[in-house]
Amino acid sequence: MSTTTFSPYTLGKATLANRIAMAPMTRTRAIHNLPNDLMAKYYEQRASAGLIISEGISPSPDGLGYARMPGLFTTEQIAGWKKVTDAVHAKGGTIFAQLMHAGRIGHVHNLPRHARLVAPSAVTAPGQMWTDAAGMQDHSTPHALSHEEVKIVKSEFVQAALNALAAGFDGVELHSANGYLLEQFLSPHANQRTDEYGGSLENRARFVLEVAREVSTAIGKDRTGIRLSPYGIYNDMPHYAEIDAAYTYIAHELNTIGLAYIHLVDHSSGGAPEVPLAIKKAIREQFKNTLILSGGYDLNRAEAEVSSGFADLVAFGKPFINNPDLVERLKHRLPLNPVLDASTFYSAGEKGYTDYPVYSEVSALV
Ligand SMILES: Cc1cc2nc3c(=O)[nH]c(=O)nc-3n(C[C@H](O)[C@H](O)[C@H](O)COP(=O)(O)O)c2cc1C
Numbered sequence: 001m002s003t004t005t006f007s008p009y010t011l012g013k014a015t016l017a018n019r020i021a022m023a024p025m026t027r028t029r030a031i032h033n034l035p036n037d038l039m040a041k042y043y044e045q046r047a048s049a050g051l052i053i054s055e056g057i058s059p060s061p062d063g064l065g066y067a068r069m070p071g072l073f074t075t076e077q078i079a080g081w082k083k084v085t086d087a088v089h090a091k092g093g094t095i096f097a098q099l100m101h102a103g104r105i106g107h108v109h110n111l112p113r114h115a116r117l118v119a120p121s122a123v124t125a126p127g128q129m130w131t132d133a134a135g136m137q138d139h140s141t142p143h144a145l146s147h148e149e150v151k152i153v154k155s156e157f158v159q160a161a162l163n164a165l166a167a168g169f170d171g172v173e174l175h176s177a178n179g180y181l182l183e184q185f186l187s188p189h190a191n192q193r194t195d196e197y198g199g200s201l202e203n204r205a206r207f208v209l210e211v212a213r214e215v216s217t218a219i220g221k222d223r224t225g226i227r228l229s230p231y232g233i234y235n236d237m238p239h240y241a242e243i244d245a246a247y248t249y250i251a252h253e254l255n256t257i258g259l260a261y262i263h264l265v266d267h268s269s270g271g272a273p274e275v276p277l278a279i280k281k282a283i284r285e286q287f288k289n290t291l292i293l294s295g296g297y298d299l300n301r302a303e304a305e306v307s308s309g310f311a312d313l314v315a316f317g318k319p320f321i322n323n324p325d326l327v328e329r330l331k332h333r334l335p336l337n338p339v340l341d342a343s344t345f346y347s348a349g350e351k352g353y354t355d356y357p358v359y360s361e362v363s364a365l366v
Contacts, residue, residue: 005302006331009050009312011290012222012260014094014170016050016313019306020327023265023294023317024053024098024173024227028346029353030070033058033112035080039070040087041354045324047093051313053173053263054084056100056180059160060153061115063181065106067132068348072097072160078167085168096171096225097164099157099215103181104142104190105235109133117142118149120184120191120198120207125236130346147195153181154211161215161224171223174212177265178227179235182208186250188240201246209253216257225261225290226254228283231275232267244279251286261290263315269296284310299330321345325358334359 009016029039043052058064058071071077081097088095104119109131111117119142128136145153161172176182184190185207191198197207208226216224230247231239240246254262262283268274284291293305294315305311320326322337329336337356344352 002307003309005299005306005314006327007306011051011094011313012171012220014051016094017048017092018050018327019313020049020302020330021051021053021263021292021294021313021315022046022049022320022326023315024055024100024175025317025321026055026066026069026100026346027353028066028068029348030068031348033064033069033071034076035070035084037083038350038354039080040083043084043095044087044091045354045358046320046326047088047091048325048327049093049320050327052088052093052095053315054095054097054169056098056102056175057081057160059099059101060156061112062118062153063101063103063156064111064115065102065117065129066346067110067130069102069110072099072163072167073156078163081164081167081169089168094170096173097167097169098173098175098227099160099164100175101153101157101181103184105129105139105180107131107137108140109137118145118153119143119181120145120193123190123192125179125190127236144193150197150207154207154214157211158214158218161219165219165223171225171260172215172219173263174208174215174224174226176208176226177229178232179237182211183229183232183237186246187237189238190236201242201249205246205250205253208250209257212254212259213257216259221258222260224259225263225292226259227263227265229265229267230279230283231273232265233272234267239273244276244282247279248282248286251283255287255289259289261292261312262287263292263294265315266293266295321352322356324356329359337362
């Protein structure tokens with residue numbers, strides 16, 4: 001029988017019911033940075049995804065750039081996430097925690113007291129950020145991490161990964177995409193360091209690779225994945241001459257480390273420059289484990305990627321927001337929910353979060 005989007009898949013220690021992943025999506029419902037019952041309900045509703053990748057979760061108080069972004073560095077946060085993972089597991093799902101340190105993308109109003117906005121270099125990102133305290137604000141200027149502080153941030157990632165397992169997650173995804181801290185190190189624009197973490201592409205990749213190595217040593221390489229967005233421009237990530245060489249090198253090194261997966265996101269469906277097929281192929285060639293593709297997928301495109309063997313899994317983002325039963329709808333070729341309210345992507349509360357209907361509720365009305 002040919003491989004389809006609905007075939008099971010073995011990802012490290014986990015057996016996934018299908019090859020559809022729910023892409024990581026920040027939903028800013030974590031009041032005081034704490035996961036709560038409402039979030040457990042949201043994830044439970046979407047547990048039929050083969051793999052849920054959680055919203056970005058900060059490994060450190062310094063990484064909480066967004067208002068109401070959850071953390072994974074206190075016992076209370078671990079207990080909160082345990083409710084989420086228990087709810088997903090009870091429905092037969094698998095869930096990885098996306099570890100996202102926002103780095104320079106943030107505002108001090110969103111950080112707890114004594115926390116600092118940090119980055120490879122003190123290069124302020126243009127643009128603005130929502131704060132609950134004072135509305136839209138320019139991004140704060142980040143503090144450039146000292147050499148010693150770089151080591152501390154690495155240890156925060158390692159501890160957060162251990163905390164993720166303590167909270168019942170099946171693994172972690174390192175967020176090295178979309179212009180956040182890990183990608184800030186990769187970028188010659190955001191990273192202007194003169195130590196061994198800056199300069200050449202190998203030096204700029206060093207922090208990401210060290211985090212990947214140390215996290216996978218701590219929790220198991222079969223439980224560690226990473227997200228990359230080559231050619232992404234989101235959050236002030238201008239293109240540079242060596243992008244292809246940089247990502248080919250990174251994929252090769254990640255393969256040597258033996259990570260469980262690379263999750264490659266192409267934001268061209270949202271208007272960003274397309275990720276050239278050549279670099280996707282180069283990454284596929286260098287990296288022998290699981291490849292997840294994402295960005296603007298529908299069932300037909302997902303089937304094509306999976307049945308050709310180019311992708312092992314395909315991640316869907318927005319369609320999971322308004323279709324909690326997305327897998328069922330795709331499998332039975334049922335219509336997707338035409339209503340998607342972007343104004344509630346980053347609001348608080350259940351509206352636009354846990355109140356989207358499953359298909360059987362809609363069909364009962366007609
Ligand atoms: C509301 C929202 C929040 C998002 N938050 C994150 C995030 O926390 N981490 C991340 O890697 N990507 C994030 N993304 C990007 C998605 O994971 C995904 O790559 C993007 O939506 C494109 O996929 P789609 O076309 O299937 O929606 C977010 C997207 C949306 C719409």
